[in-house]
Amino acid sequence: MTQPQQGFAIGVDLGTSNTVAVIRHPDGRTRPLLVDGAPIMPSGVYVDEHGRLHVGRDAHRMAGLDPSRFEPNPKRRIDELAVLLGDREIATVDLLAAILAAVARAAVEAVGFLPAAVLTHPAAWGARRRETLAEAARRAGWPPVRLVPEPVAAARYFADVLRRPVAVGSALAVFDFGGGTLDVAVVRNDNGRFTVVASGGVEDLGGLDVDAAIIEHLGTVIQPTAPDVWAVIQRPQSTSQRRDRRLFWEDVRGAKEMLSRTTVAPITLPGRDQALHLTREELERVTEPLIRRAVWQTANVVHSAGLRPDQLAGMFLVGGSSRLPLAARLLHAELGIAPTVLEQPELPVAEGALAELVPVGYVTESVPVAPPTAAYPAAAHPPVPVSGVPVSPPTAPISPVSGGFGGAPVSAPPISVPPPAPVRRRRTGLLVGAVAAVVVLALVAGGGYWFFFRDKINAVNFKTVSSAGELSLAGEDASITYPVTATLGSRTYASWIADKKFHLVAYDLDDKKKAWSYDLDTDAYRWQLLPNANGLILIGSGGTAKPTLRLLNTSNGKERAQLEFATDDRVLFLDSVWVVHSGASKKTNAYAWDGTWKWSVDDDKKSTDIRGPVNATDLRGPADFGGGPTNRDTKSRTKYISIDGGKINLRDATNGGKIVRSWNDTSDSYAEYAMSDDKLFVYGTSYKYTVKAYDLSKEGEPDQLYAGDDKHRISSIATCGAGRFCVLDSAASDGSDTTLHMLSVADKKELWHRDAKNTALLVPVGKQILATAVSSGDSSRLYSEDGTQLLKPEDQDAYGVRVTNGSLLFFAKAPSQYAADLALVGVTSSDGSRVALGTLPKVSSSSCSWNATKIACIAGAKLQVWSFA
Numbered sequence: 001m002t003q004p005q006q007g008f009a010i011g012v013d014l015g016t017s018n019t020v021a022v023i024r025h026p027d028g029r030t031r032p033l034l035v036d037g038a039p040i041m042p043s044g045v046y047v048d049e050h051g052r053l054h055v056g057r058d059a060h061r062m063a064g065l066d067p068s069r070f071e072p073n074p075k076r077r078i079d080e081l082a083v084l085l086g087d088r089e090i091a092t093v094d095l096l097a098a099i100l101a102a103v104a105r106a107a108v109e110a111v112g113f114l115p116a117a118v119l120t121h122p123a124a125w126g127a128r129r130r131e132t133l134a135e136a137a138r139r140a141g142w143p144p145v146r147l148v149p150e151p152v153a154a155a156r157y158f159a160d161v162l163r164r165p166v167a168v169g170s171a172l173a174v175f176d177f178g179g180g181t182l183d184v185a186v187v188r189n190d191n192g193r194f195t196v197v198a199s200g201g202v203e204d205l206g207g208l209d210v211d212a213a214i215i216e217h218l219g220t221v222i223q224p225t226a227p228d229v230w231a232v233i234q235r236p237q238s239t240s241q242r243r244d245r246r247l248f249w250e251d252v253r254g255a256k257e258m259l260s261r262t263t264v265a266p267i268t269l270p271g272r273d274q275a276l277h278l279t280r281e282e283l284e285r286v287t288e289p290l291i292r293r294a295v296w297q298t299a300n301v302v303h304s305a306g307l308r309p310d311q312l313a314g315m316f317l318v319g320g321s322s323r324l325p326l327a328a329r330l331l332h333a334e335l336g337i338a339p340t341v342l343e344q345p346e347l348p349v350a351e352g353a354l355a356e357l358v359p360v361g362y363v364t365e366s367v368p369v370a371p372p373t374a375a376y377p378a379a380a381h382p383p384v385p386v387s388g389v390p391v392s393p394p395t396a397p398i399s400p401v402s403g404g405f406g407g408a409p410v411s412a413p414p415i416s417v418p419p420p421a422p423v424r425r426r427r428t429g430l431l432v433g434a435v436a437a438v439v440v441l442a443l444v445a446g447g448g449y450w451f452f453f454r455d456k457i458n459a460v461n462f463k464t465v466s467s468a469g470e471l472s473l474a475g476e477d478a479s480i481t482y483p484v485t486a487t488l489g490s491r492t493y494a495s496w497i498a499d500k501k502f503h504l505v506a507y508d509l510d511d512k513k514k515a516w517s518y519d520l521d522t523d524a525y526r527w528q529l530l531p532n533a534n535g536l537i538l539i540g541s542g543g544t545a546k547p548t549l550r551l552l553n554t555s556n557g558k559e560r561a562q563l564e565f566a567t568d569d570r571v572l573f574l575d576s577v578w579v580v581h582s583g584a585s586k587k588t589n590a591y592a593w594d595g596t597w598k599w600s601v602d603d604d605k606k607s608t609d610i611r612g613p614v615n616a617t618d619l620r621g622p623a624d625f626g627g628g629p630t631n632r633d634t635k636s637r638t639k640y641i642s643i644d645g646g647k648i649n650l651r652d653a654t655n656g657g658k659i660v661r662s663w664n665d666t667s668d669s670y671a672e673y674a675m676s677d678d679k680l681f682v683y684g685t686s687y688k689y690t691v692k693a694y695d696l697s698k699e700g701e702p703d704q705l706y707a708g709d710d711k712h713r714i715s716s717i718a719t720c721g722a723g724r725f726c727v728l729d730s731a732a733s734d735g736s737d738t739t740l741h742m743l744s745v746a747d748k749k750e751l752w753h754r755d756a757k758n759t760a761l762l763v764p765v766g767k768q769i770l771a772t773a774v775s776s777g778d779s780s781r782l783y784s785e786d787g788t789q790l791l792k793p794e795d796q797d798a799y800g801v802r803v804t805n806g807s808l809l810f811f812a813k814a815p816s817q818y819a820a821d822l823a824l825v826g827v828t829s830s831d832g833s834r835v836a837l838g839t840l841p842k843v844s845s846s847s848c849s850w851n852a853t854k855i856a857c858i859a860g861a862k863l864q865v866w867s868f869a
Contacts, residue, residue: 008115010107011353013150014099014133015346016075017179017207018320019043019056021103022351023110030351035106040346044072045095047085053098067242071095073208076180078129081606096136104140117142118357120349122176123149123185123199127566128583148356150176150318150349151185155194157352158316164340170313171197173302175339176349177294177327178319179207184298186305186312195542198305202297207321210287211252217286218252218276222269229269244270259283260323284326289732291326295334296735302335306817306846309335317341318348457766458620459806460852460869462826462835468854468867469512471505474498475861483817483858486529487622487849488631491515491554492856493529493536494847494863502527502540506557507863509854516557524548532573532634534593535560551595561595572612574637574653581610581642588642588657601657606645613637613675619764622850623802625815627763630849639696641675648673648680650696663694663702676719681705683727689714691727693745705743706750718762720769721785724751728762728771735760740771740783752787765829766805773799780810782832790832795825804852806830809837809868815846819859822848826868837868 007026010033013019019041021033032039036057046059047069054062063070069086071077074095082089104114121133130147137145151174159166166172166189176183183201187194215233223230236242248270255265259280266275302309309315317328317339328339342348473496474480480496487493487509495504500523506515523543530537536554541547549571551560565571565580572579577590577598586608590598615636618629642649643665650661667682674681680694682702689712692702708714711731715738720726723745730738740756743749758779759771765782768790772780780800782791798810803826812823822845824837840848840857843864848857853869 008111008113009354009357010103010115010117011120011153011350011357012100012103012117013120013153013346013350013353014075014096015043015178015319016073016181017043018346019099019103020346020350021107022347022354023107023115024354030354032347032350033103033106033110035102039344041099041102042072043075043099044070045074045085045090045098046070047088047090049086051088053090053094055098055102063246064243066239067246073180074099078125078132093132093136093139096133097139100137100140100142104142114142116357118146118148118153118353120148120150120153120353122181122183122201123151123196124183124201126583131584146357148353149185149196150174150183151187151196151199152194153349153351153353153356154316154318155187155189155352156355157348158314158340159189159194160355161348161351162340164314166194166313168192171305171307171311172313173298173309173315173337175294175298175315175317175322175327175331176201176319177206177317177321177324179321181206182294182297184294184301186302186307189313198301200297200301200304202293205290205294205297206319207253207256210256210290210321210324211249213286213290214252214256214278214283215249217282218267218278221276226269226272229271232270241270256283257320257323260325280325283324287324287326288330291324291330292334294327295330298331299335303814309337312337315339316348318345320346457806457830458804458852459828459830460803460826462807462828462837462869463867464836465824465838465840465855465866465868467864469507469509469865471507471514471863473503473505473858473861473863478861480858480861482525482527483844483847484527484529485847485849485856485858485863486531486630487851487854487856488531488533489851491531492849492863492865493531494856494858495527495529495538496858497525504529504538504557505863506554507856507865509851509856509865512865518552518557518559530573532632534573534578534634537571537578539565551591551593560593561591570610572610572640573632573634574612574640575634577653579610579612579640579653579657581608583608590653590657599656601642601651603642604644604647608645609643609673611641611643611673611675611680613639613677615677619802620805622804622852623763624849625801625846627761627802631851641673641680641696643673648694661696661699663699667692674717681717681725683714683717684708689729691717691725691743693725703745703748705745705748706741715760716762716771718764718769720762720764720783721767724785726762726769728756728759735773738771740769740781742769742783742787754781754783754787754789756781763800763802764805765802765808768829770800770802770808770829782808782827782829784830790829791827792832792834795827795832795834798825800827801850803850803869807852809850809855810834811845813845815848817844817846819844822857824855824868840864840866 009024010021012021022030023033024030035041041056042060044059046054046062071083077083077092080092082091107114154174155172158164168189168191171186171188174185181203182205185196185199188197232241233245233248236245251267255267255278258265263280265278267278268275315337322341322345328341331339480498482497485492485494490509492507502520502522504518508515522545524540524545526542528539536552538550546564549563549565569583570581579590581588586603586605588601588603592598615633617633621631624630638654639652642651646665648663648665649659651657652660671682671684678696680696683691689708690704691706692704694702706727712729714729716728718726725743725745727741735758738756738759739753741753742751744751756771760773763770767785769783780796781789784790795810798812800808800810803809806829808827810825819842822840822843826835826837843857843859854865854867856865
């Protein structure tokens with residue numbers, strides 16, 4: 001490429017419904033790229049009878065010939081290897097490549113060559129999805145491209161093009177309401193570089209879902225007067241009827257867009273001369289529940305970033321569906337911040353991405369993805385031996401799983417702690433700490449010691465908090481950021497960032513002194529501390545360095561091993577090994593706690609995942625902010641589950657991962673899996689969900705414990721006493737109708753259900769079950785075996801965490817990274833009796849962790865410990 005050519009650049013936003021690109025000229029001018037004469041190209045792809053792929057408006061026109069050969073939203077199929085169009089199976093990566101090839105041709109026509117490019121992607125996409133996008137670009141003939149998260153690109157446009165101030169350290173909320181999904185992110189200005197500090201969204205909430213709601217509303221008018229027309233719209237039987245249905249949907253979409261400018265819009269009916277008229281008032285009445293769901297999710301994401309809406313530098317609305325006037329109005333009314341929305345909100349992401357396209361050799365957080373040799377390459381990274389400790393064969397990348405099933409216990413995240421309400425997601429990808437904790441399950445194991453002591457309840461004798469030690473982490477005037485603690489037994493681990501370095505100390509709670517320290521020269525700033533009896537695992541990300549996992553010796557802080565990991569990998573703590581599954585290479589590797597490699601298993605290539613158990617003993621001790629047990633009984637963990645492309649396999653970690661038993665997996669791609677002692681629970685998060693239980697001790701079909709309906713969705717499940725199982729579900733997007741159902745596992749029937757509005761997380765507490773949430777208006781309920789609500793009114797607006805299987809702590813305020821006074825209450829779970837414990841002064845509450853008698857938090861530049869029992 002010649003030097004003058006390097007002055008040109010192109011930013012591409014391949015969206016669910018539409019794709020846009022923006023060209024930057026050498027003089028800095030930017031212009032939308034016209035594809036087929038328009039700045040916005042539909043993302044649809046059509047395959048003709050000869051196997052040729054047609055994209056954009058051509059694809060939409062040809063869809064009238066045979067709609068079965070048309071895929072309108074290929075980006076939604078990113079997790080599928082191939083899509084069946086007509087009589088041909090087309091690789092999903094080739095569908096995306098066809099779109100990018102059309103953009104490339106238009107770019108060559110515009111400037112004479114293909115300039116340097118940057119492609120955007122959702123912030124939540126893991127490595128495999130990003131690699132698929134990069135491979136699509138390579139197949140389309142692009143040179144190596146840079147990949148940038150969409151909210152980062154939007155923030156660049158907000159700050160650089162609109163010239164709206166986002167001060168260093170301040171954050172901007174990006175509300176990306178597109179055709180297929182809602183993506184919300186909080187992006188912070190870190191010394192001129194924008195970083196995503198919190199993200200979330202709803203995969204089934206976008207313009208398509210708004211269109212579906214409008215059509216359902218119109219059906220109440222069409223069906224009584226023209227049932228034949230409604231039958232065509234609902235269940236087309238022929239090619240011509242499918243064509244009529246598609247044209248009707250397009251007309252509805254056009255009417256929706258028209259109503260952003262006018263108060264009434266016509267909609268034509270297939271085979272009829274007359275037209276319906278849709279008013280803006282009708283549109284807003286029909287879509288308000290969906291928009292309120294989007295607003296609710298936005299509030300959760302902002303909250304999860306440790307911020308209030310009034311602390312944001314702004315809220316930027318992008319994506320075509322953000323044109324709906326109701327979206328801006330409700331966001332303003334509910335969150336109290338006036339959003340910024342443009343006349344053409346599809347363009348800012350593509351144009352803003354150009355600011356991230358820097359000269360070769362300059363490394364930013366959004367690193368370019370090199371073209372893989374295959375659509376799904378195996379990315380293996382050899383571990384780095386440390387201090388003479390041998391580490392053997394190549395390993396898979398590693399990422400953590402949180403305190404839910406099978407994952408390592410996760411301390412409070414550095415930016416935010418409690419999770420927003422869970423949303424539907426694919427089986428693959430990163431199991432975020434808070435989401436994994438949502439599905440804590442445990443059934444009491446029988447025999448031996450537990451025959452006598454399994455039902456023993458350890459209730460805490462609460463007392464007013466008193467100082468139990470402190471440790472200066474830095475000088476009095478020093479500034480520390482991203483404080484995190486993790487407490488296990490008599491040891492608290494505390495980490496923080498200062499002077500662009502990572503610092504960690506181990507603090508002995510009994511001796512009240514530092515045991516050892518560990519420091520790293522790195523600009524990674526997001527760290528998770530995962531302690532257990534065998535070692536301490538640190539996982540760091542953010543900054544310019546590649547994410548790494550480090551294993552430390554808990555007795556002296558010496559590093560035993562260091563490995564790279566990817567965001568859709570998983571790590572399980574088992575008996576004598578820790579097991580790592582790579583989503584990219586589809587390998588599972590096991591390592592001893594001294595860091596040496598033990599064995600490897602080649603997993604199935606179809607959507608493989610793994611789960612480890614939560615045992616009955618895990619639920620006797622503390623749980624973290626997400627409900628996950630922090631003191632795990634690793635000695636009894638010898639087996640784990642792998643989900644291998646249509647098979648569920650029980651594997652023995654003490655025997656090289658050999659398969660012990662297998663079952664057919666009949667669940668869909670939205671299923672969640674949770675292993676508990678000798679049971680595996682599989683539940684669906686989509687409509688008409690079911691909850692099934694596999695008995696891992698024998699062959700056989702699963703028992704169906706519960707079946708939902710078309711309106712409700714599960715937000716959390718948990719065991720709630722011996723032989724009982726609880727489900728938390730709701731139909732309203734704001735959680736106002738959330739209901740707790742208690743089921744009998746043996747009888748497979750509901751015992752009772754109770755109101756649990758505004759809660760989203762179940763935490764087992766002995767024979768009781770806690771339903772809690774952290775969102776606007778924190779809400780908690782504590783139920784006994786017979787469904788009696790035990791919590792006192794003054795604690796129902798607080799946030800509860802488990803201390804033991806008989807006691808809870810309640811935080812008066814939602815955990816936050818910002819220093820504030822924190823009032824604590826201790827509650828005995830059997831009757832809800834409470835003790836006001838006092839106030840912890842000026843603590844970063846999201847940094848707090850606890851055992852059964854003490855709580856440790858970072859306040860200012862000190863680690864402070866208080867006794868409460």
